[in-house]
Amino acid sequence: MKIALVGIGKIALDQHVPALAASADWELVATVSRHGQVPGVEAFASIGAMLEARPDVEAVSLCLPPVPRFEAAAAALRAGRHVMLEKPPGATLAEVHALEALAGERGLTLFATWHSRMAHAVAAAKGWLAGRQVLSGRITWREDVRKWHPGQDWVFEPGGMGVFDPGINALSILTEILPVPVHLTGAELEVPANRQAPIAARLAFTGGISADFDWRQEGPQTWDIELQTDAGPMALRLGGNVLEIDGKRAEGIESIMGEYPALYARMAALVRAGASDVDLSPMVLVADAFTLGRRRTAEPFAF
Amino acid sequence: MKIALVGIGKIALDQHVPALAASADWELVATVSRHGQVPGVEAFASIGAMLEARPDVEAVSLCLPPVPRFEAAAAALRAGRHVMLEKPPGATLAEVHALEALAGERGLTLFATWHSRMAHAVAAAKGWLAGRQVLSGRITWREDVRKWHPGQDWVFEPGGMGVFDPGINALSILTEILPVPVHLTGAELEVPANRQAPIAARLAFTGGISADFDWRQEGPQTWDIELQTDAGPMALRLGGNVLEIDGKRAEGIESIMGEYPALYARMAALVRAGASDVDLSPMVLVADAFTLGRRRTAEPFAF
Numbered sequence: 001m002k003i004a005l006v007g008i009g010k011i012a013l014d015q016h017v018p019a020l021a022a023s024a025d026w027e028l029v030a031t032v033s034r035h036g037q038v039p040g041v042e043a044f045a046s047i048g049a050m051l052e053a054r055p056d057v058e059a060v061s062l063c064l065p066p067v068p069r070f071e072a073a074a075a076a077l078r079a080g081r082h083v084m085l086e087k088p089p090g091a092t093l094a095e096v097h098a099l100e101a102l103a104g105e106r107g108l109t110l111f112a113t114w115h116s117r118m119a120h121a122v123a124a125a126k127g128w129l130a131g132r133q134v135l136s137g138r139i140t141w142r143e144d145v146r147k148w149h150p151g152q153d154w155v156f157e158p159g160g161m162g163v164f165d166p167g168i169n170a171l172s173i174l175t176e177i178l179p180v181p182v183h184l185t186g187a188e189l190e191v192p193a194n195r196q197a198p199i200a201a202r203l204a205f206t207g208g209i210s211a212d213f214d215w216r217q218e219g220p221q222t223w224d225i226e227l228q229t230d231a232g233p234m235a236l237r238l239g240g241n242v243l244e245i246d247g248k249r250a251e252g253i254e255s256i257m258g259e260y261p262a263l264y265a266r267m268a269a270l271v272r273a274g275a276s277d278v279d280l281s282p283m284v285l286v287a288d289a290f291t292l293g294r295r296r297t298a299e300p301f302a303f
Numbered sequence: 304m305k306i307a308l309v310g311i312g313k314i315a316l317d318q319h320v321p322a323l324a325a326s327a328d329w330e331l332v333a334t335v336s337r338h339g340q341v342p343g344v345e346a347f348a349s350i351g352a353m354l355e356a357r358p359d360v361e362a363v364s365l366c367l368p369p370v371p372r373f374e375a376a377a378a379a380l381r382a383g384r385h386v387m388l389e390k391p392p393g394a395t396l397a398e399v400h401a402l403e404a405l406a407g408e409r410g411l412t413l414f415a416t417w418h419s420r421m422a423h424a425v426a427a428a429k430g431w432l433a434g435r436q437v438l439s440g441r442i443t444w445r446e447d448v449r450k451w452h453p454g455q456d457w458v459f460e461p462g463g464m465g466v467f468d469p470g471i472n473a474l475s476i477l478t479e480i481l482p483v484p485v486h487l488t489g490a491e492l493e494v495p496a497n498r499q500a501p502i503a504a505r506l507a508f509t510g511g512i513s514a515d516f517d518w519r520q521e522g523p524q525t526w527d528i529e530l531q532t533d534a535g536p537m538a539l540r541l542g543g544n545v546l547e548i549d550g551k552r553a554e555g556i557e558s559i560m561g562e563y564p565a566l567y568a569r570m571a572a573l574v575r576a577g578a579s580d581v582d583l584s585p586m587v588l589v590a591d592a593f594t595l596g597r598r599r600t601a602e603p604f605a606f
Contacts (some may be wrong), residue, residue: 183397
């Protein structure tokens with residue numbers, strides 16, 4: 001099936017393009033971007049021009065920042081194309097509900113992806129937790145924004161989500177693996193004096209689960225979910241790629257390169273089945289954190 | 304049917320108690336409150352004590368502030384009672400999803416009320432708009448927080464929602480009457496330097512609709528929704544109680560005292576039908592405004 005990629009930035013080049021190149025399901029035949037290109041692939045400057053010139057493109061994968069994503073997704077759906085959305089699936093919950101309605105009316109596939117749910121050990125963790133009781137938990141998601149979003153000021157703008165841009169990956173795993181859903185009971189957001197979105201957040205959930213998101217960690221990066229259960233401790237490390245049971249490695253690889261191939265395989269399966277997959281629960285928790293969070297002013301931040 | 308009222312503050316005494324007194328469906332047999340009481344009605348200090356002492360209470364109506372509401376609602380549902388929630392139905396979206404799941408599992412009624420949807424002219428406005436096209440619109444919701452929430456510091460705390468506490472009434476009408484749903488495209492939130500929640504907000508929605516919420520209006524109060532349509536202008540004034548078509552009054556009363564009786568009649572109908580009614584679309588728009596809103600610091604506010 002022929003696919004177009006919209007938004008040729010870091011994540012497109014690092015993950016989407018290699019995943020599509022290795023896919024037996026998809027052929028990347030067009031890109032849309034103001035600046036980026038993929039060698040050997042027809043490039044367009046606007047999604048409107050691409051949709052008009054390439055009626056053979058069956059699906060469109062969007063890796064734009066969240067704020068402009070809605071217009072592009074709506075244009076693709078109105079033109080009868082299936083749509084796959086990078087995380088978070090939009091800048092607001094209501095716009096994703098609108099896309100869902102649009103896809104439903106037209107019988108098209110809409111896939112709101114959560115790449116971290118495809119991390120190597122997530123399914124094993126979910127299986128292990130099924131039927132067990134979670135007594136408490138701690139999420140530690142600390143990384144260096146300068147490394148992962150160099151110069152990307154939009155991440156600190158309204159709608160850019162700040163530290164929830166990586167933090168939502170942790171929440172996408174948490175909402176996938178827990179046998180009983182949680183909700184937020186309190187949050188503290190640290191917002192740099194010269195920015196709009198938080199650079200750090202501490203969250204408290206029901207079930208004794210807490211989260212520590214920080215975008216100021218230099219040196220080794222941390223993406224851990226540690227849970228205490230009625231059958232002892234378990235941990236997911238390396239963003240869901242390594243599972244430890246009782247302190248011993250049960251399952252794991254040291255690479256995150258399997259996540260996007262798994263997303264594109266799922267997209268192909270959804271299109272073939274005529275189905276959609278739009279689970280907004282990670283984004284609901286982030287919207288709840290913005291609503292319920294107490295804000296504190298942090299040091300100004302410059303890239 | 305016997306009902307208990309939890310949270311005996313201003314809204315309970317102004318609206319819930321008179322509505323229940325006039326209802327043929329309900330008998331108010333218990334209250335739960337730290338301080339408030341209703342003469343002639345058995346009073347409890349905790350919901351746990353009430354649920355234990357009064358197994359004959361079939362339904363519980365909660366008019367607590369949003370933050371403590373979840374625990375009370377969950378306790379009532381776990382004890383097998385139907386639950387009616389004041390607006391907004393919780394401090395977070397995820398907690399209301401959890402209540403919905405709990406009510407569903409136990410076959411109980413959960414009613415997330417939006418009293419402004421019961422305002423006299425809302426149904427007529429919805430009927431008039433059906434099949435018409437809305438070209439643009441302006442919501443003006445300006446009231447005096449000192450008059451409506453005297454000394455209630457919680458409204459400016461995280462989870463208190465600030466000016467969205469009244470503003471969500473406008474959004475509950477908007478989401479009810481519009482033939483096509485809207486979503487937020489931008490927001491500005493004015494937050495007093497000494498508070499956490501906004502005292503004013505300006506919102507921009509798709510479809511050319513904007514909203515101006517302000518809690519600093521002394522003198523006459525304004526609760527207007529004005530829409531331009533392909534069939535000319537229409538306006539809802541007085542919080543949905545008066546409908547104007549083309550500048551002329553089409554429908555209206557000068558009182559808001561019909562809203563709560565209509566809510567309790569609907570609650571009785573839901574219980575009899577074994578159904579729930581939980582529409583979170585107004586709250587989604589507020590969570591989106593907190594997520595997407597640009598914050599500006601306003602003058603400190605004291606009651």
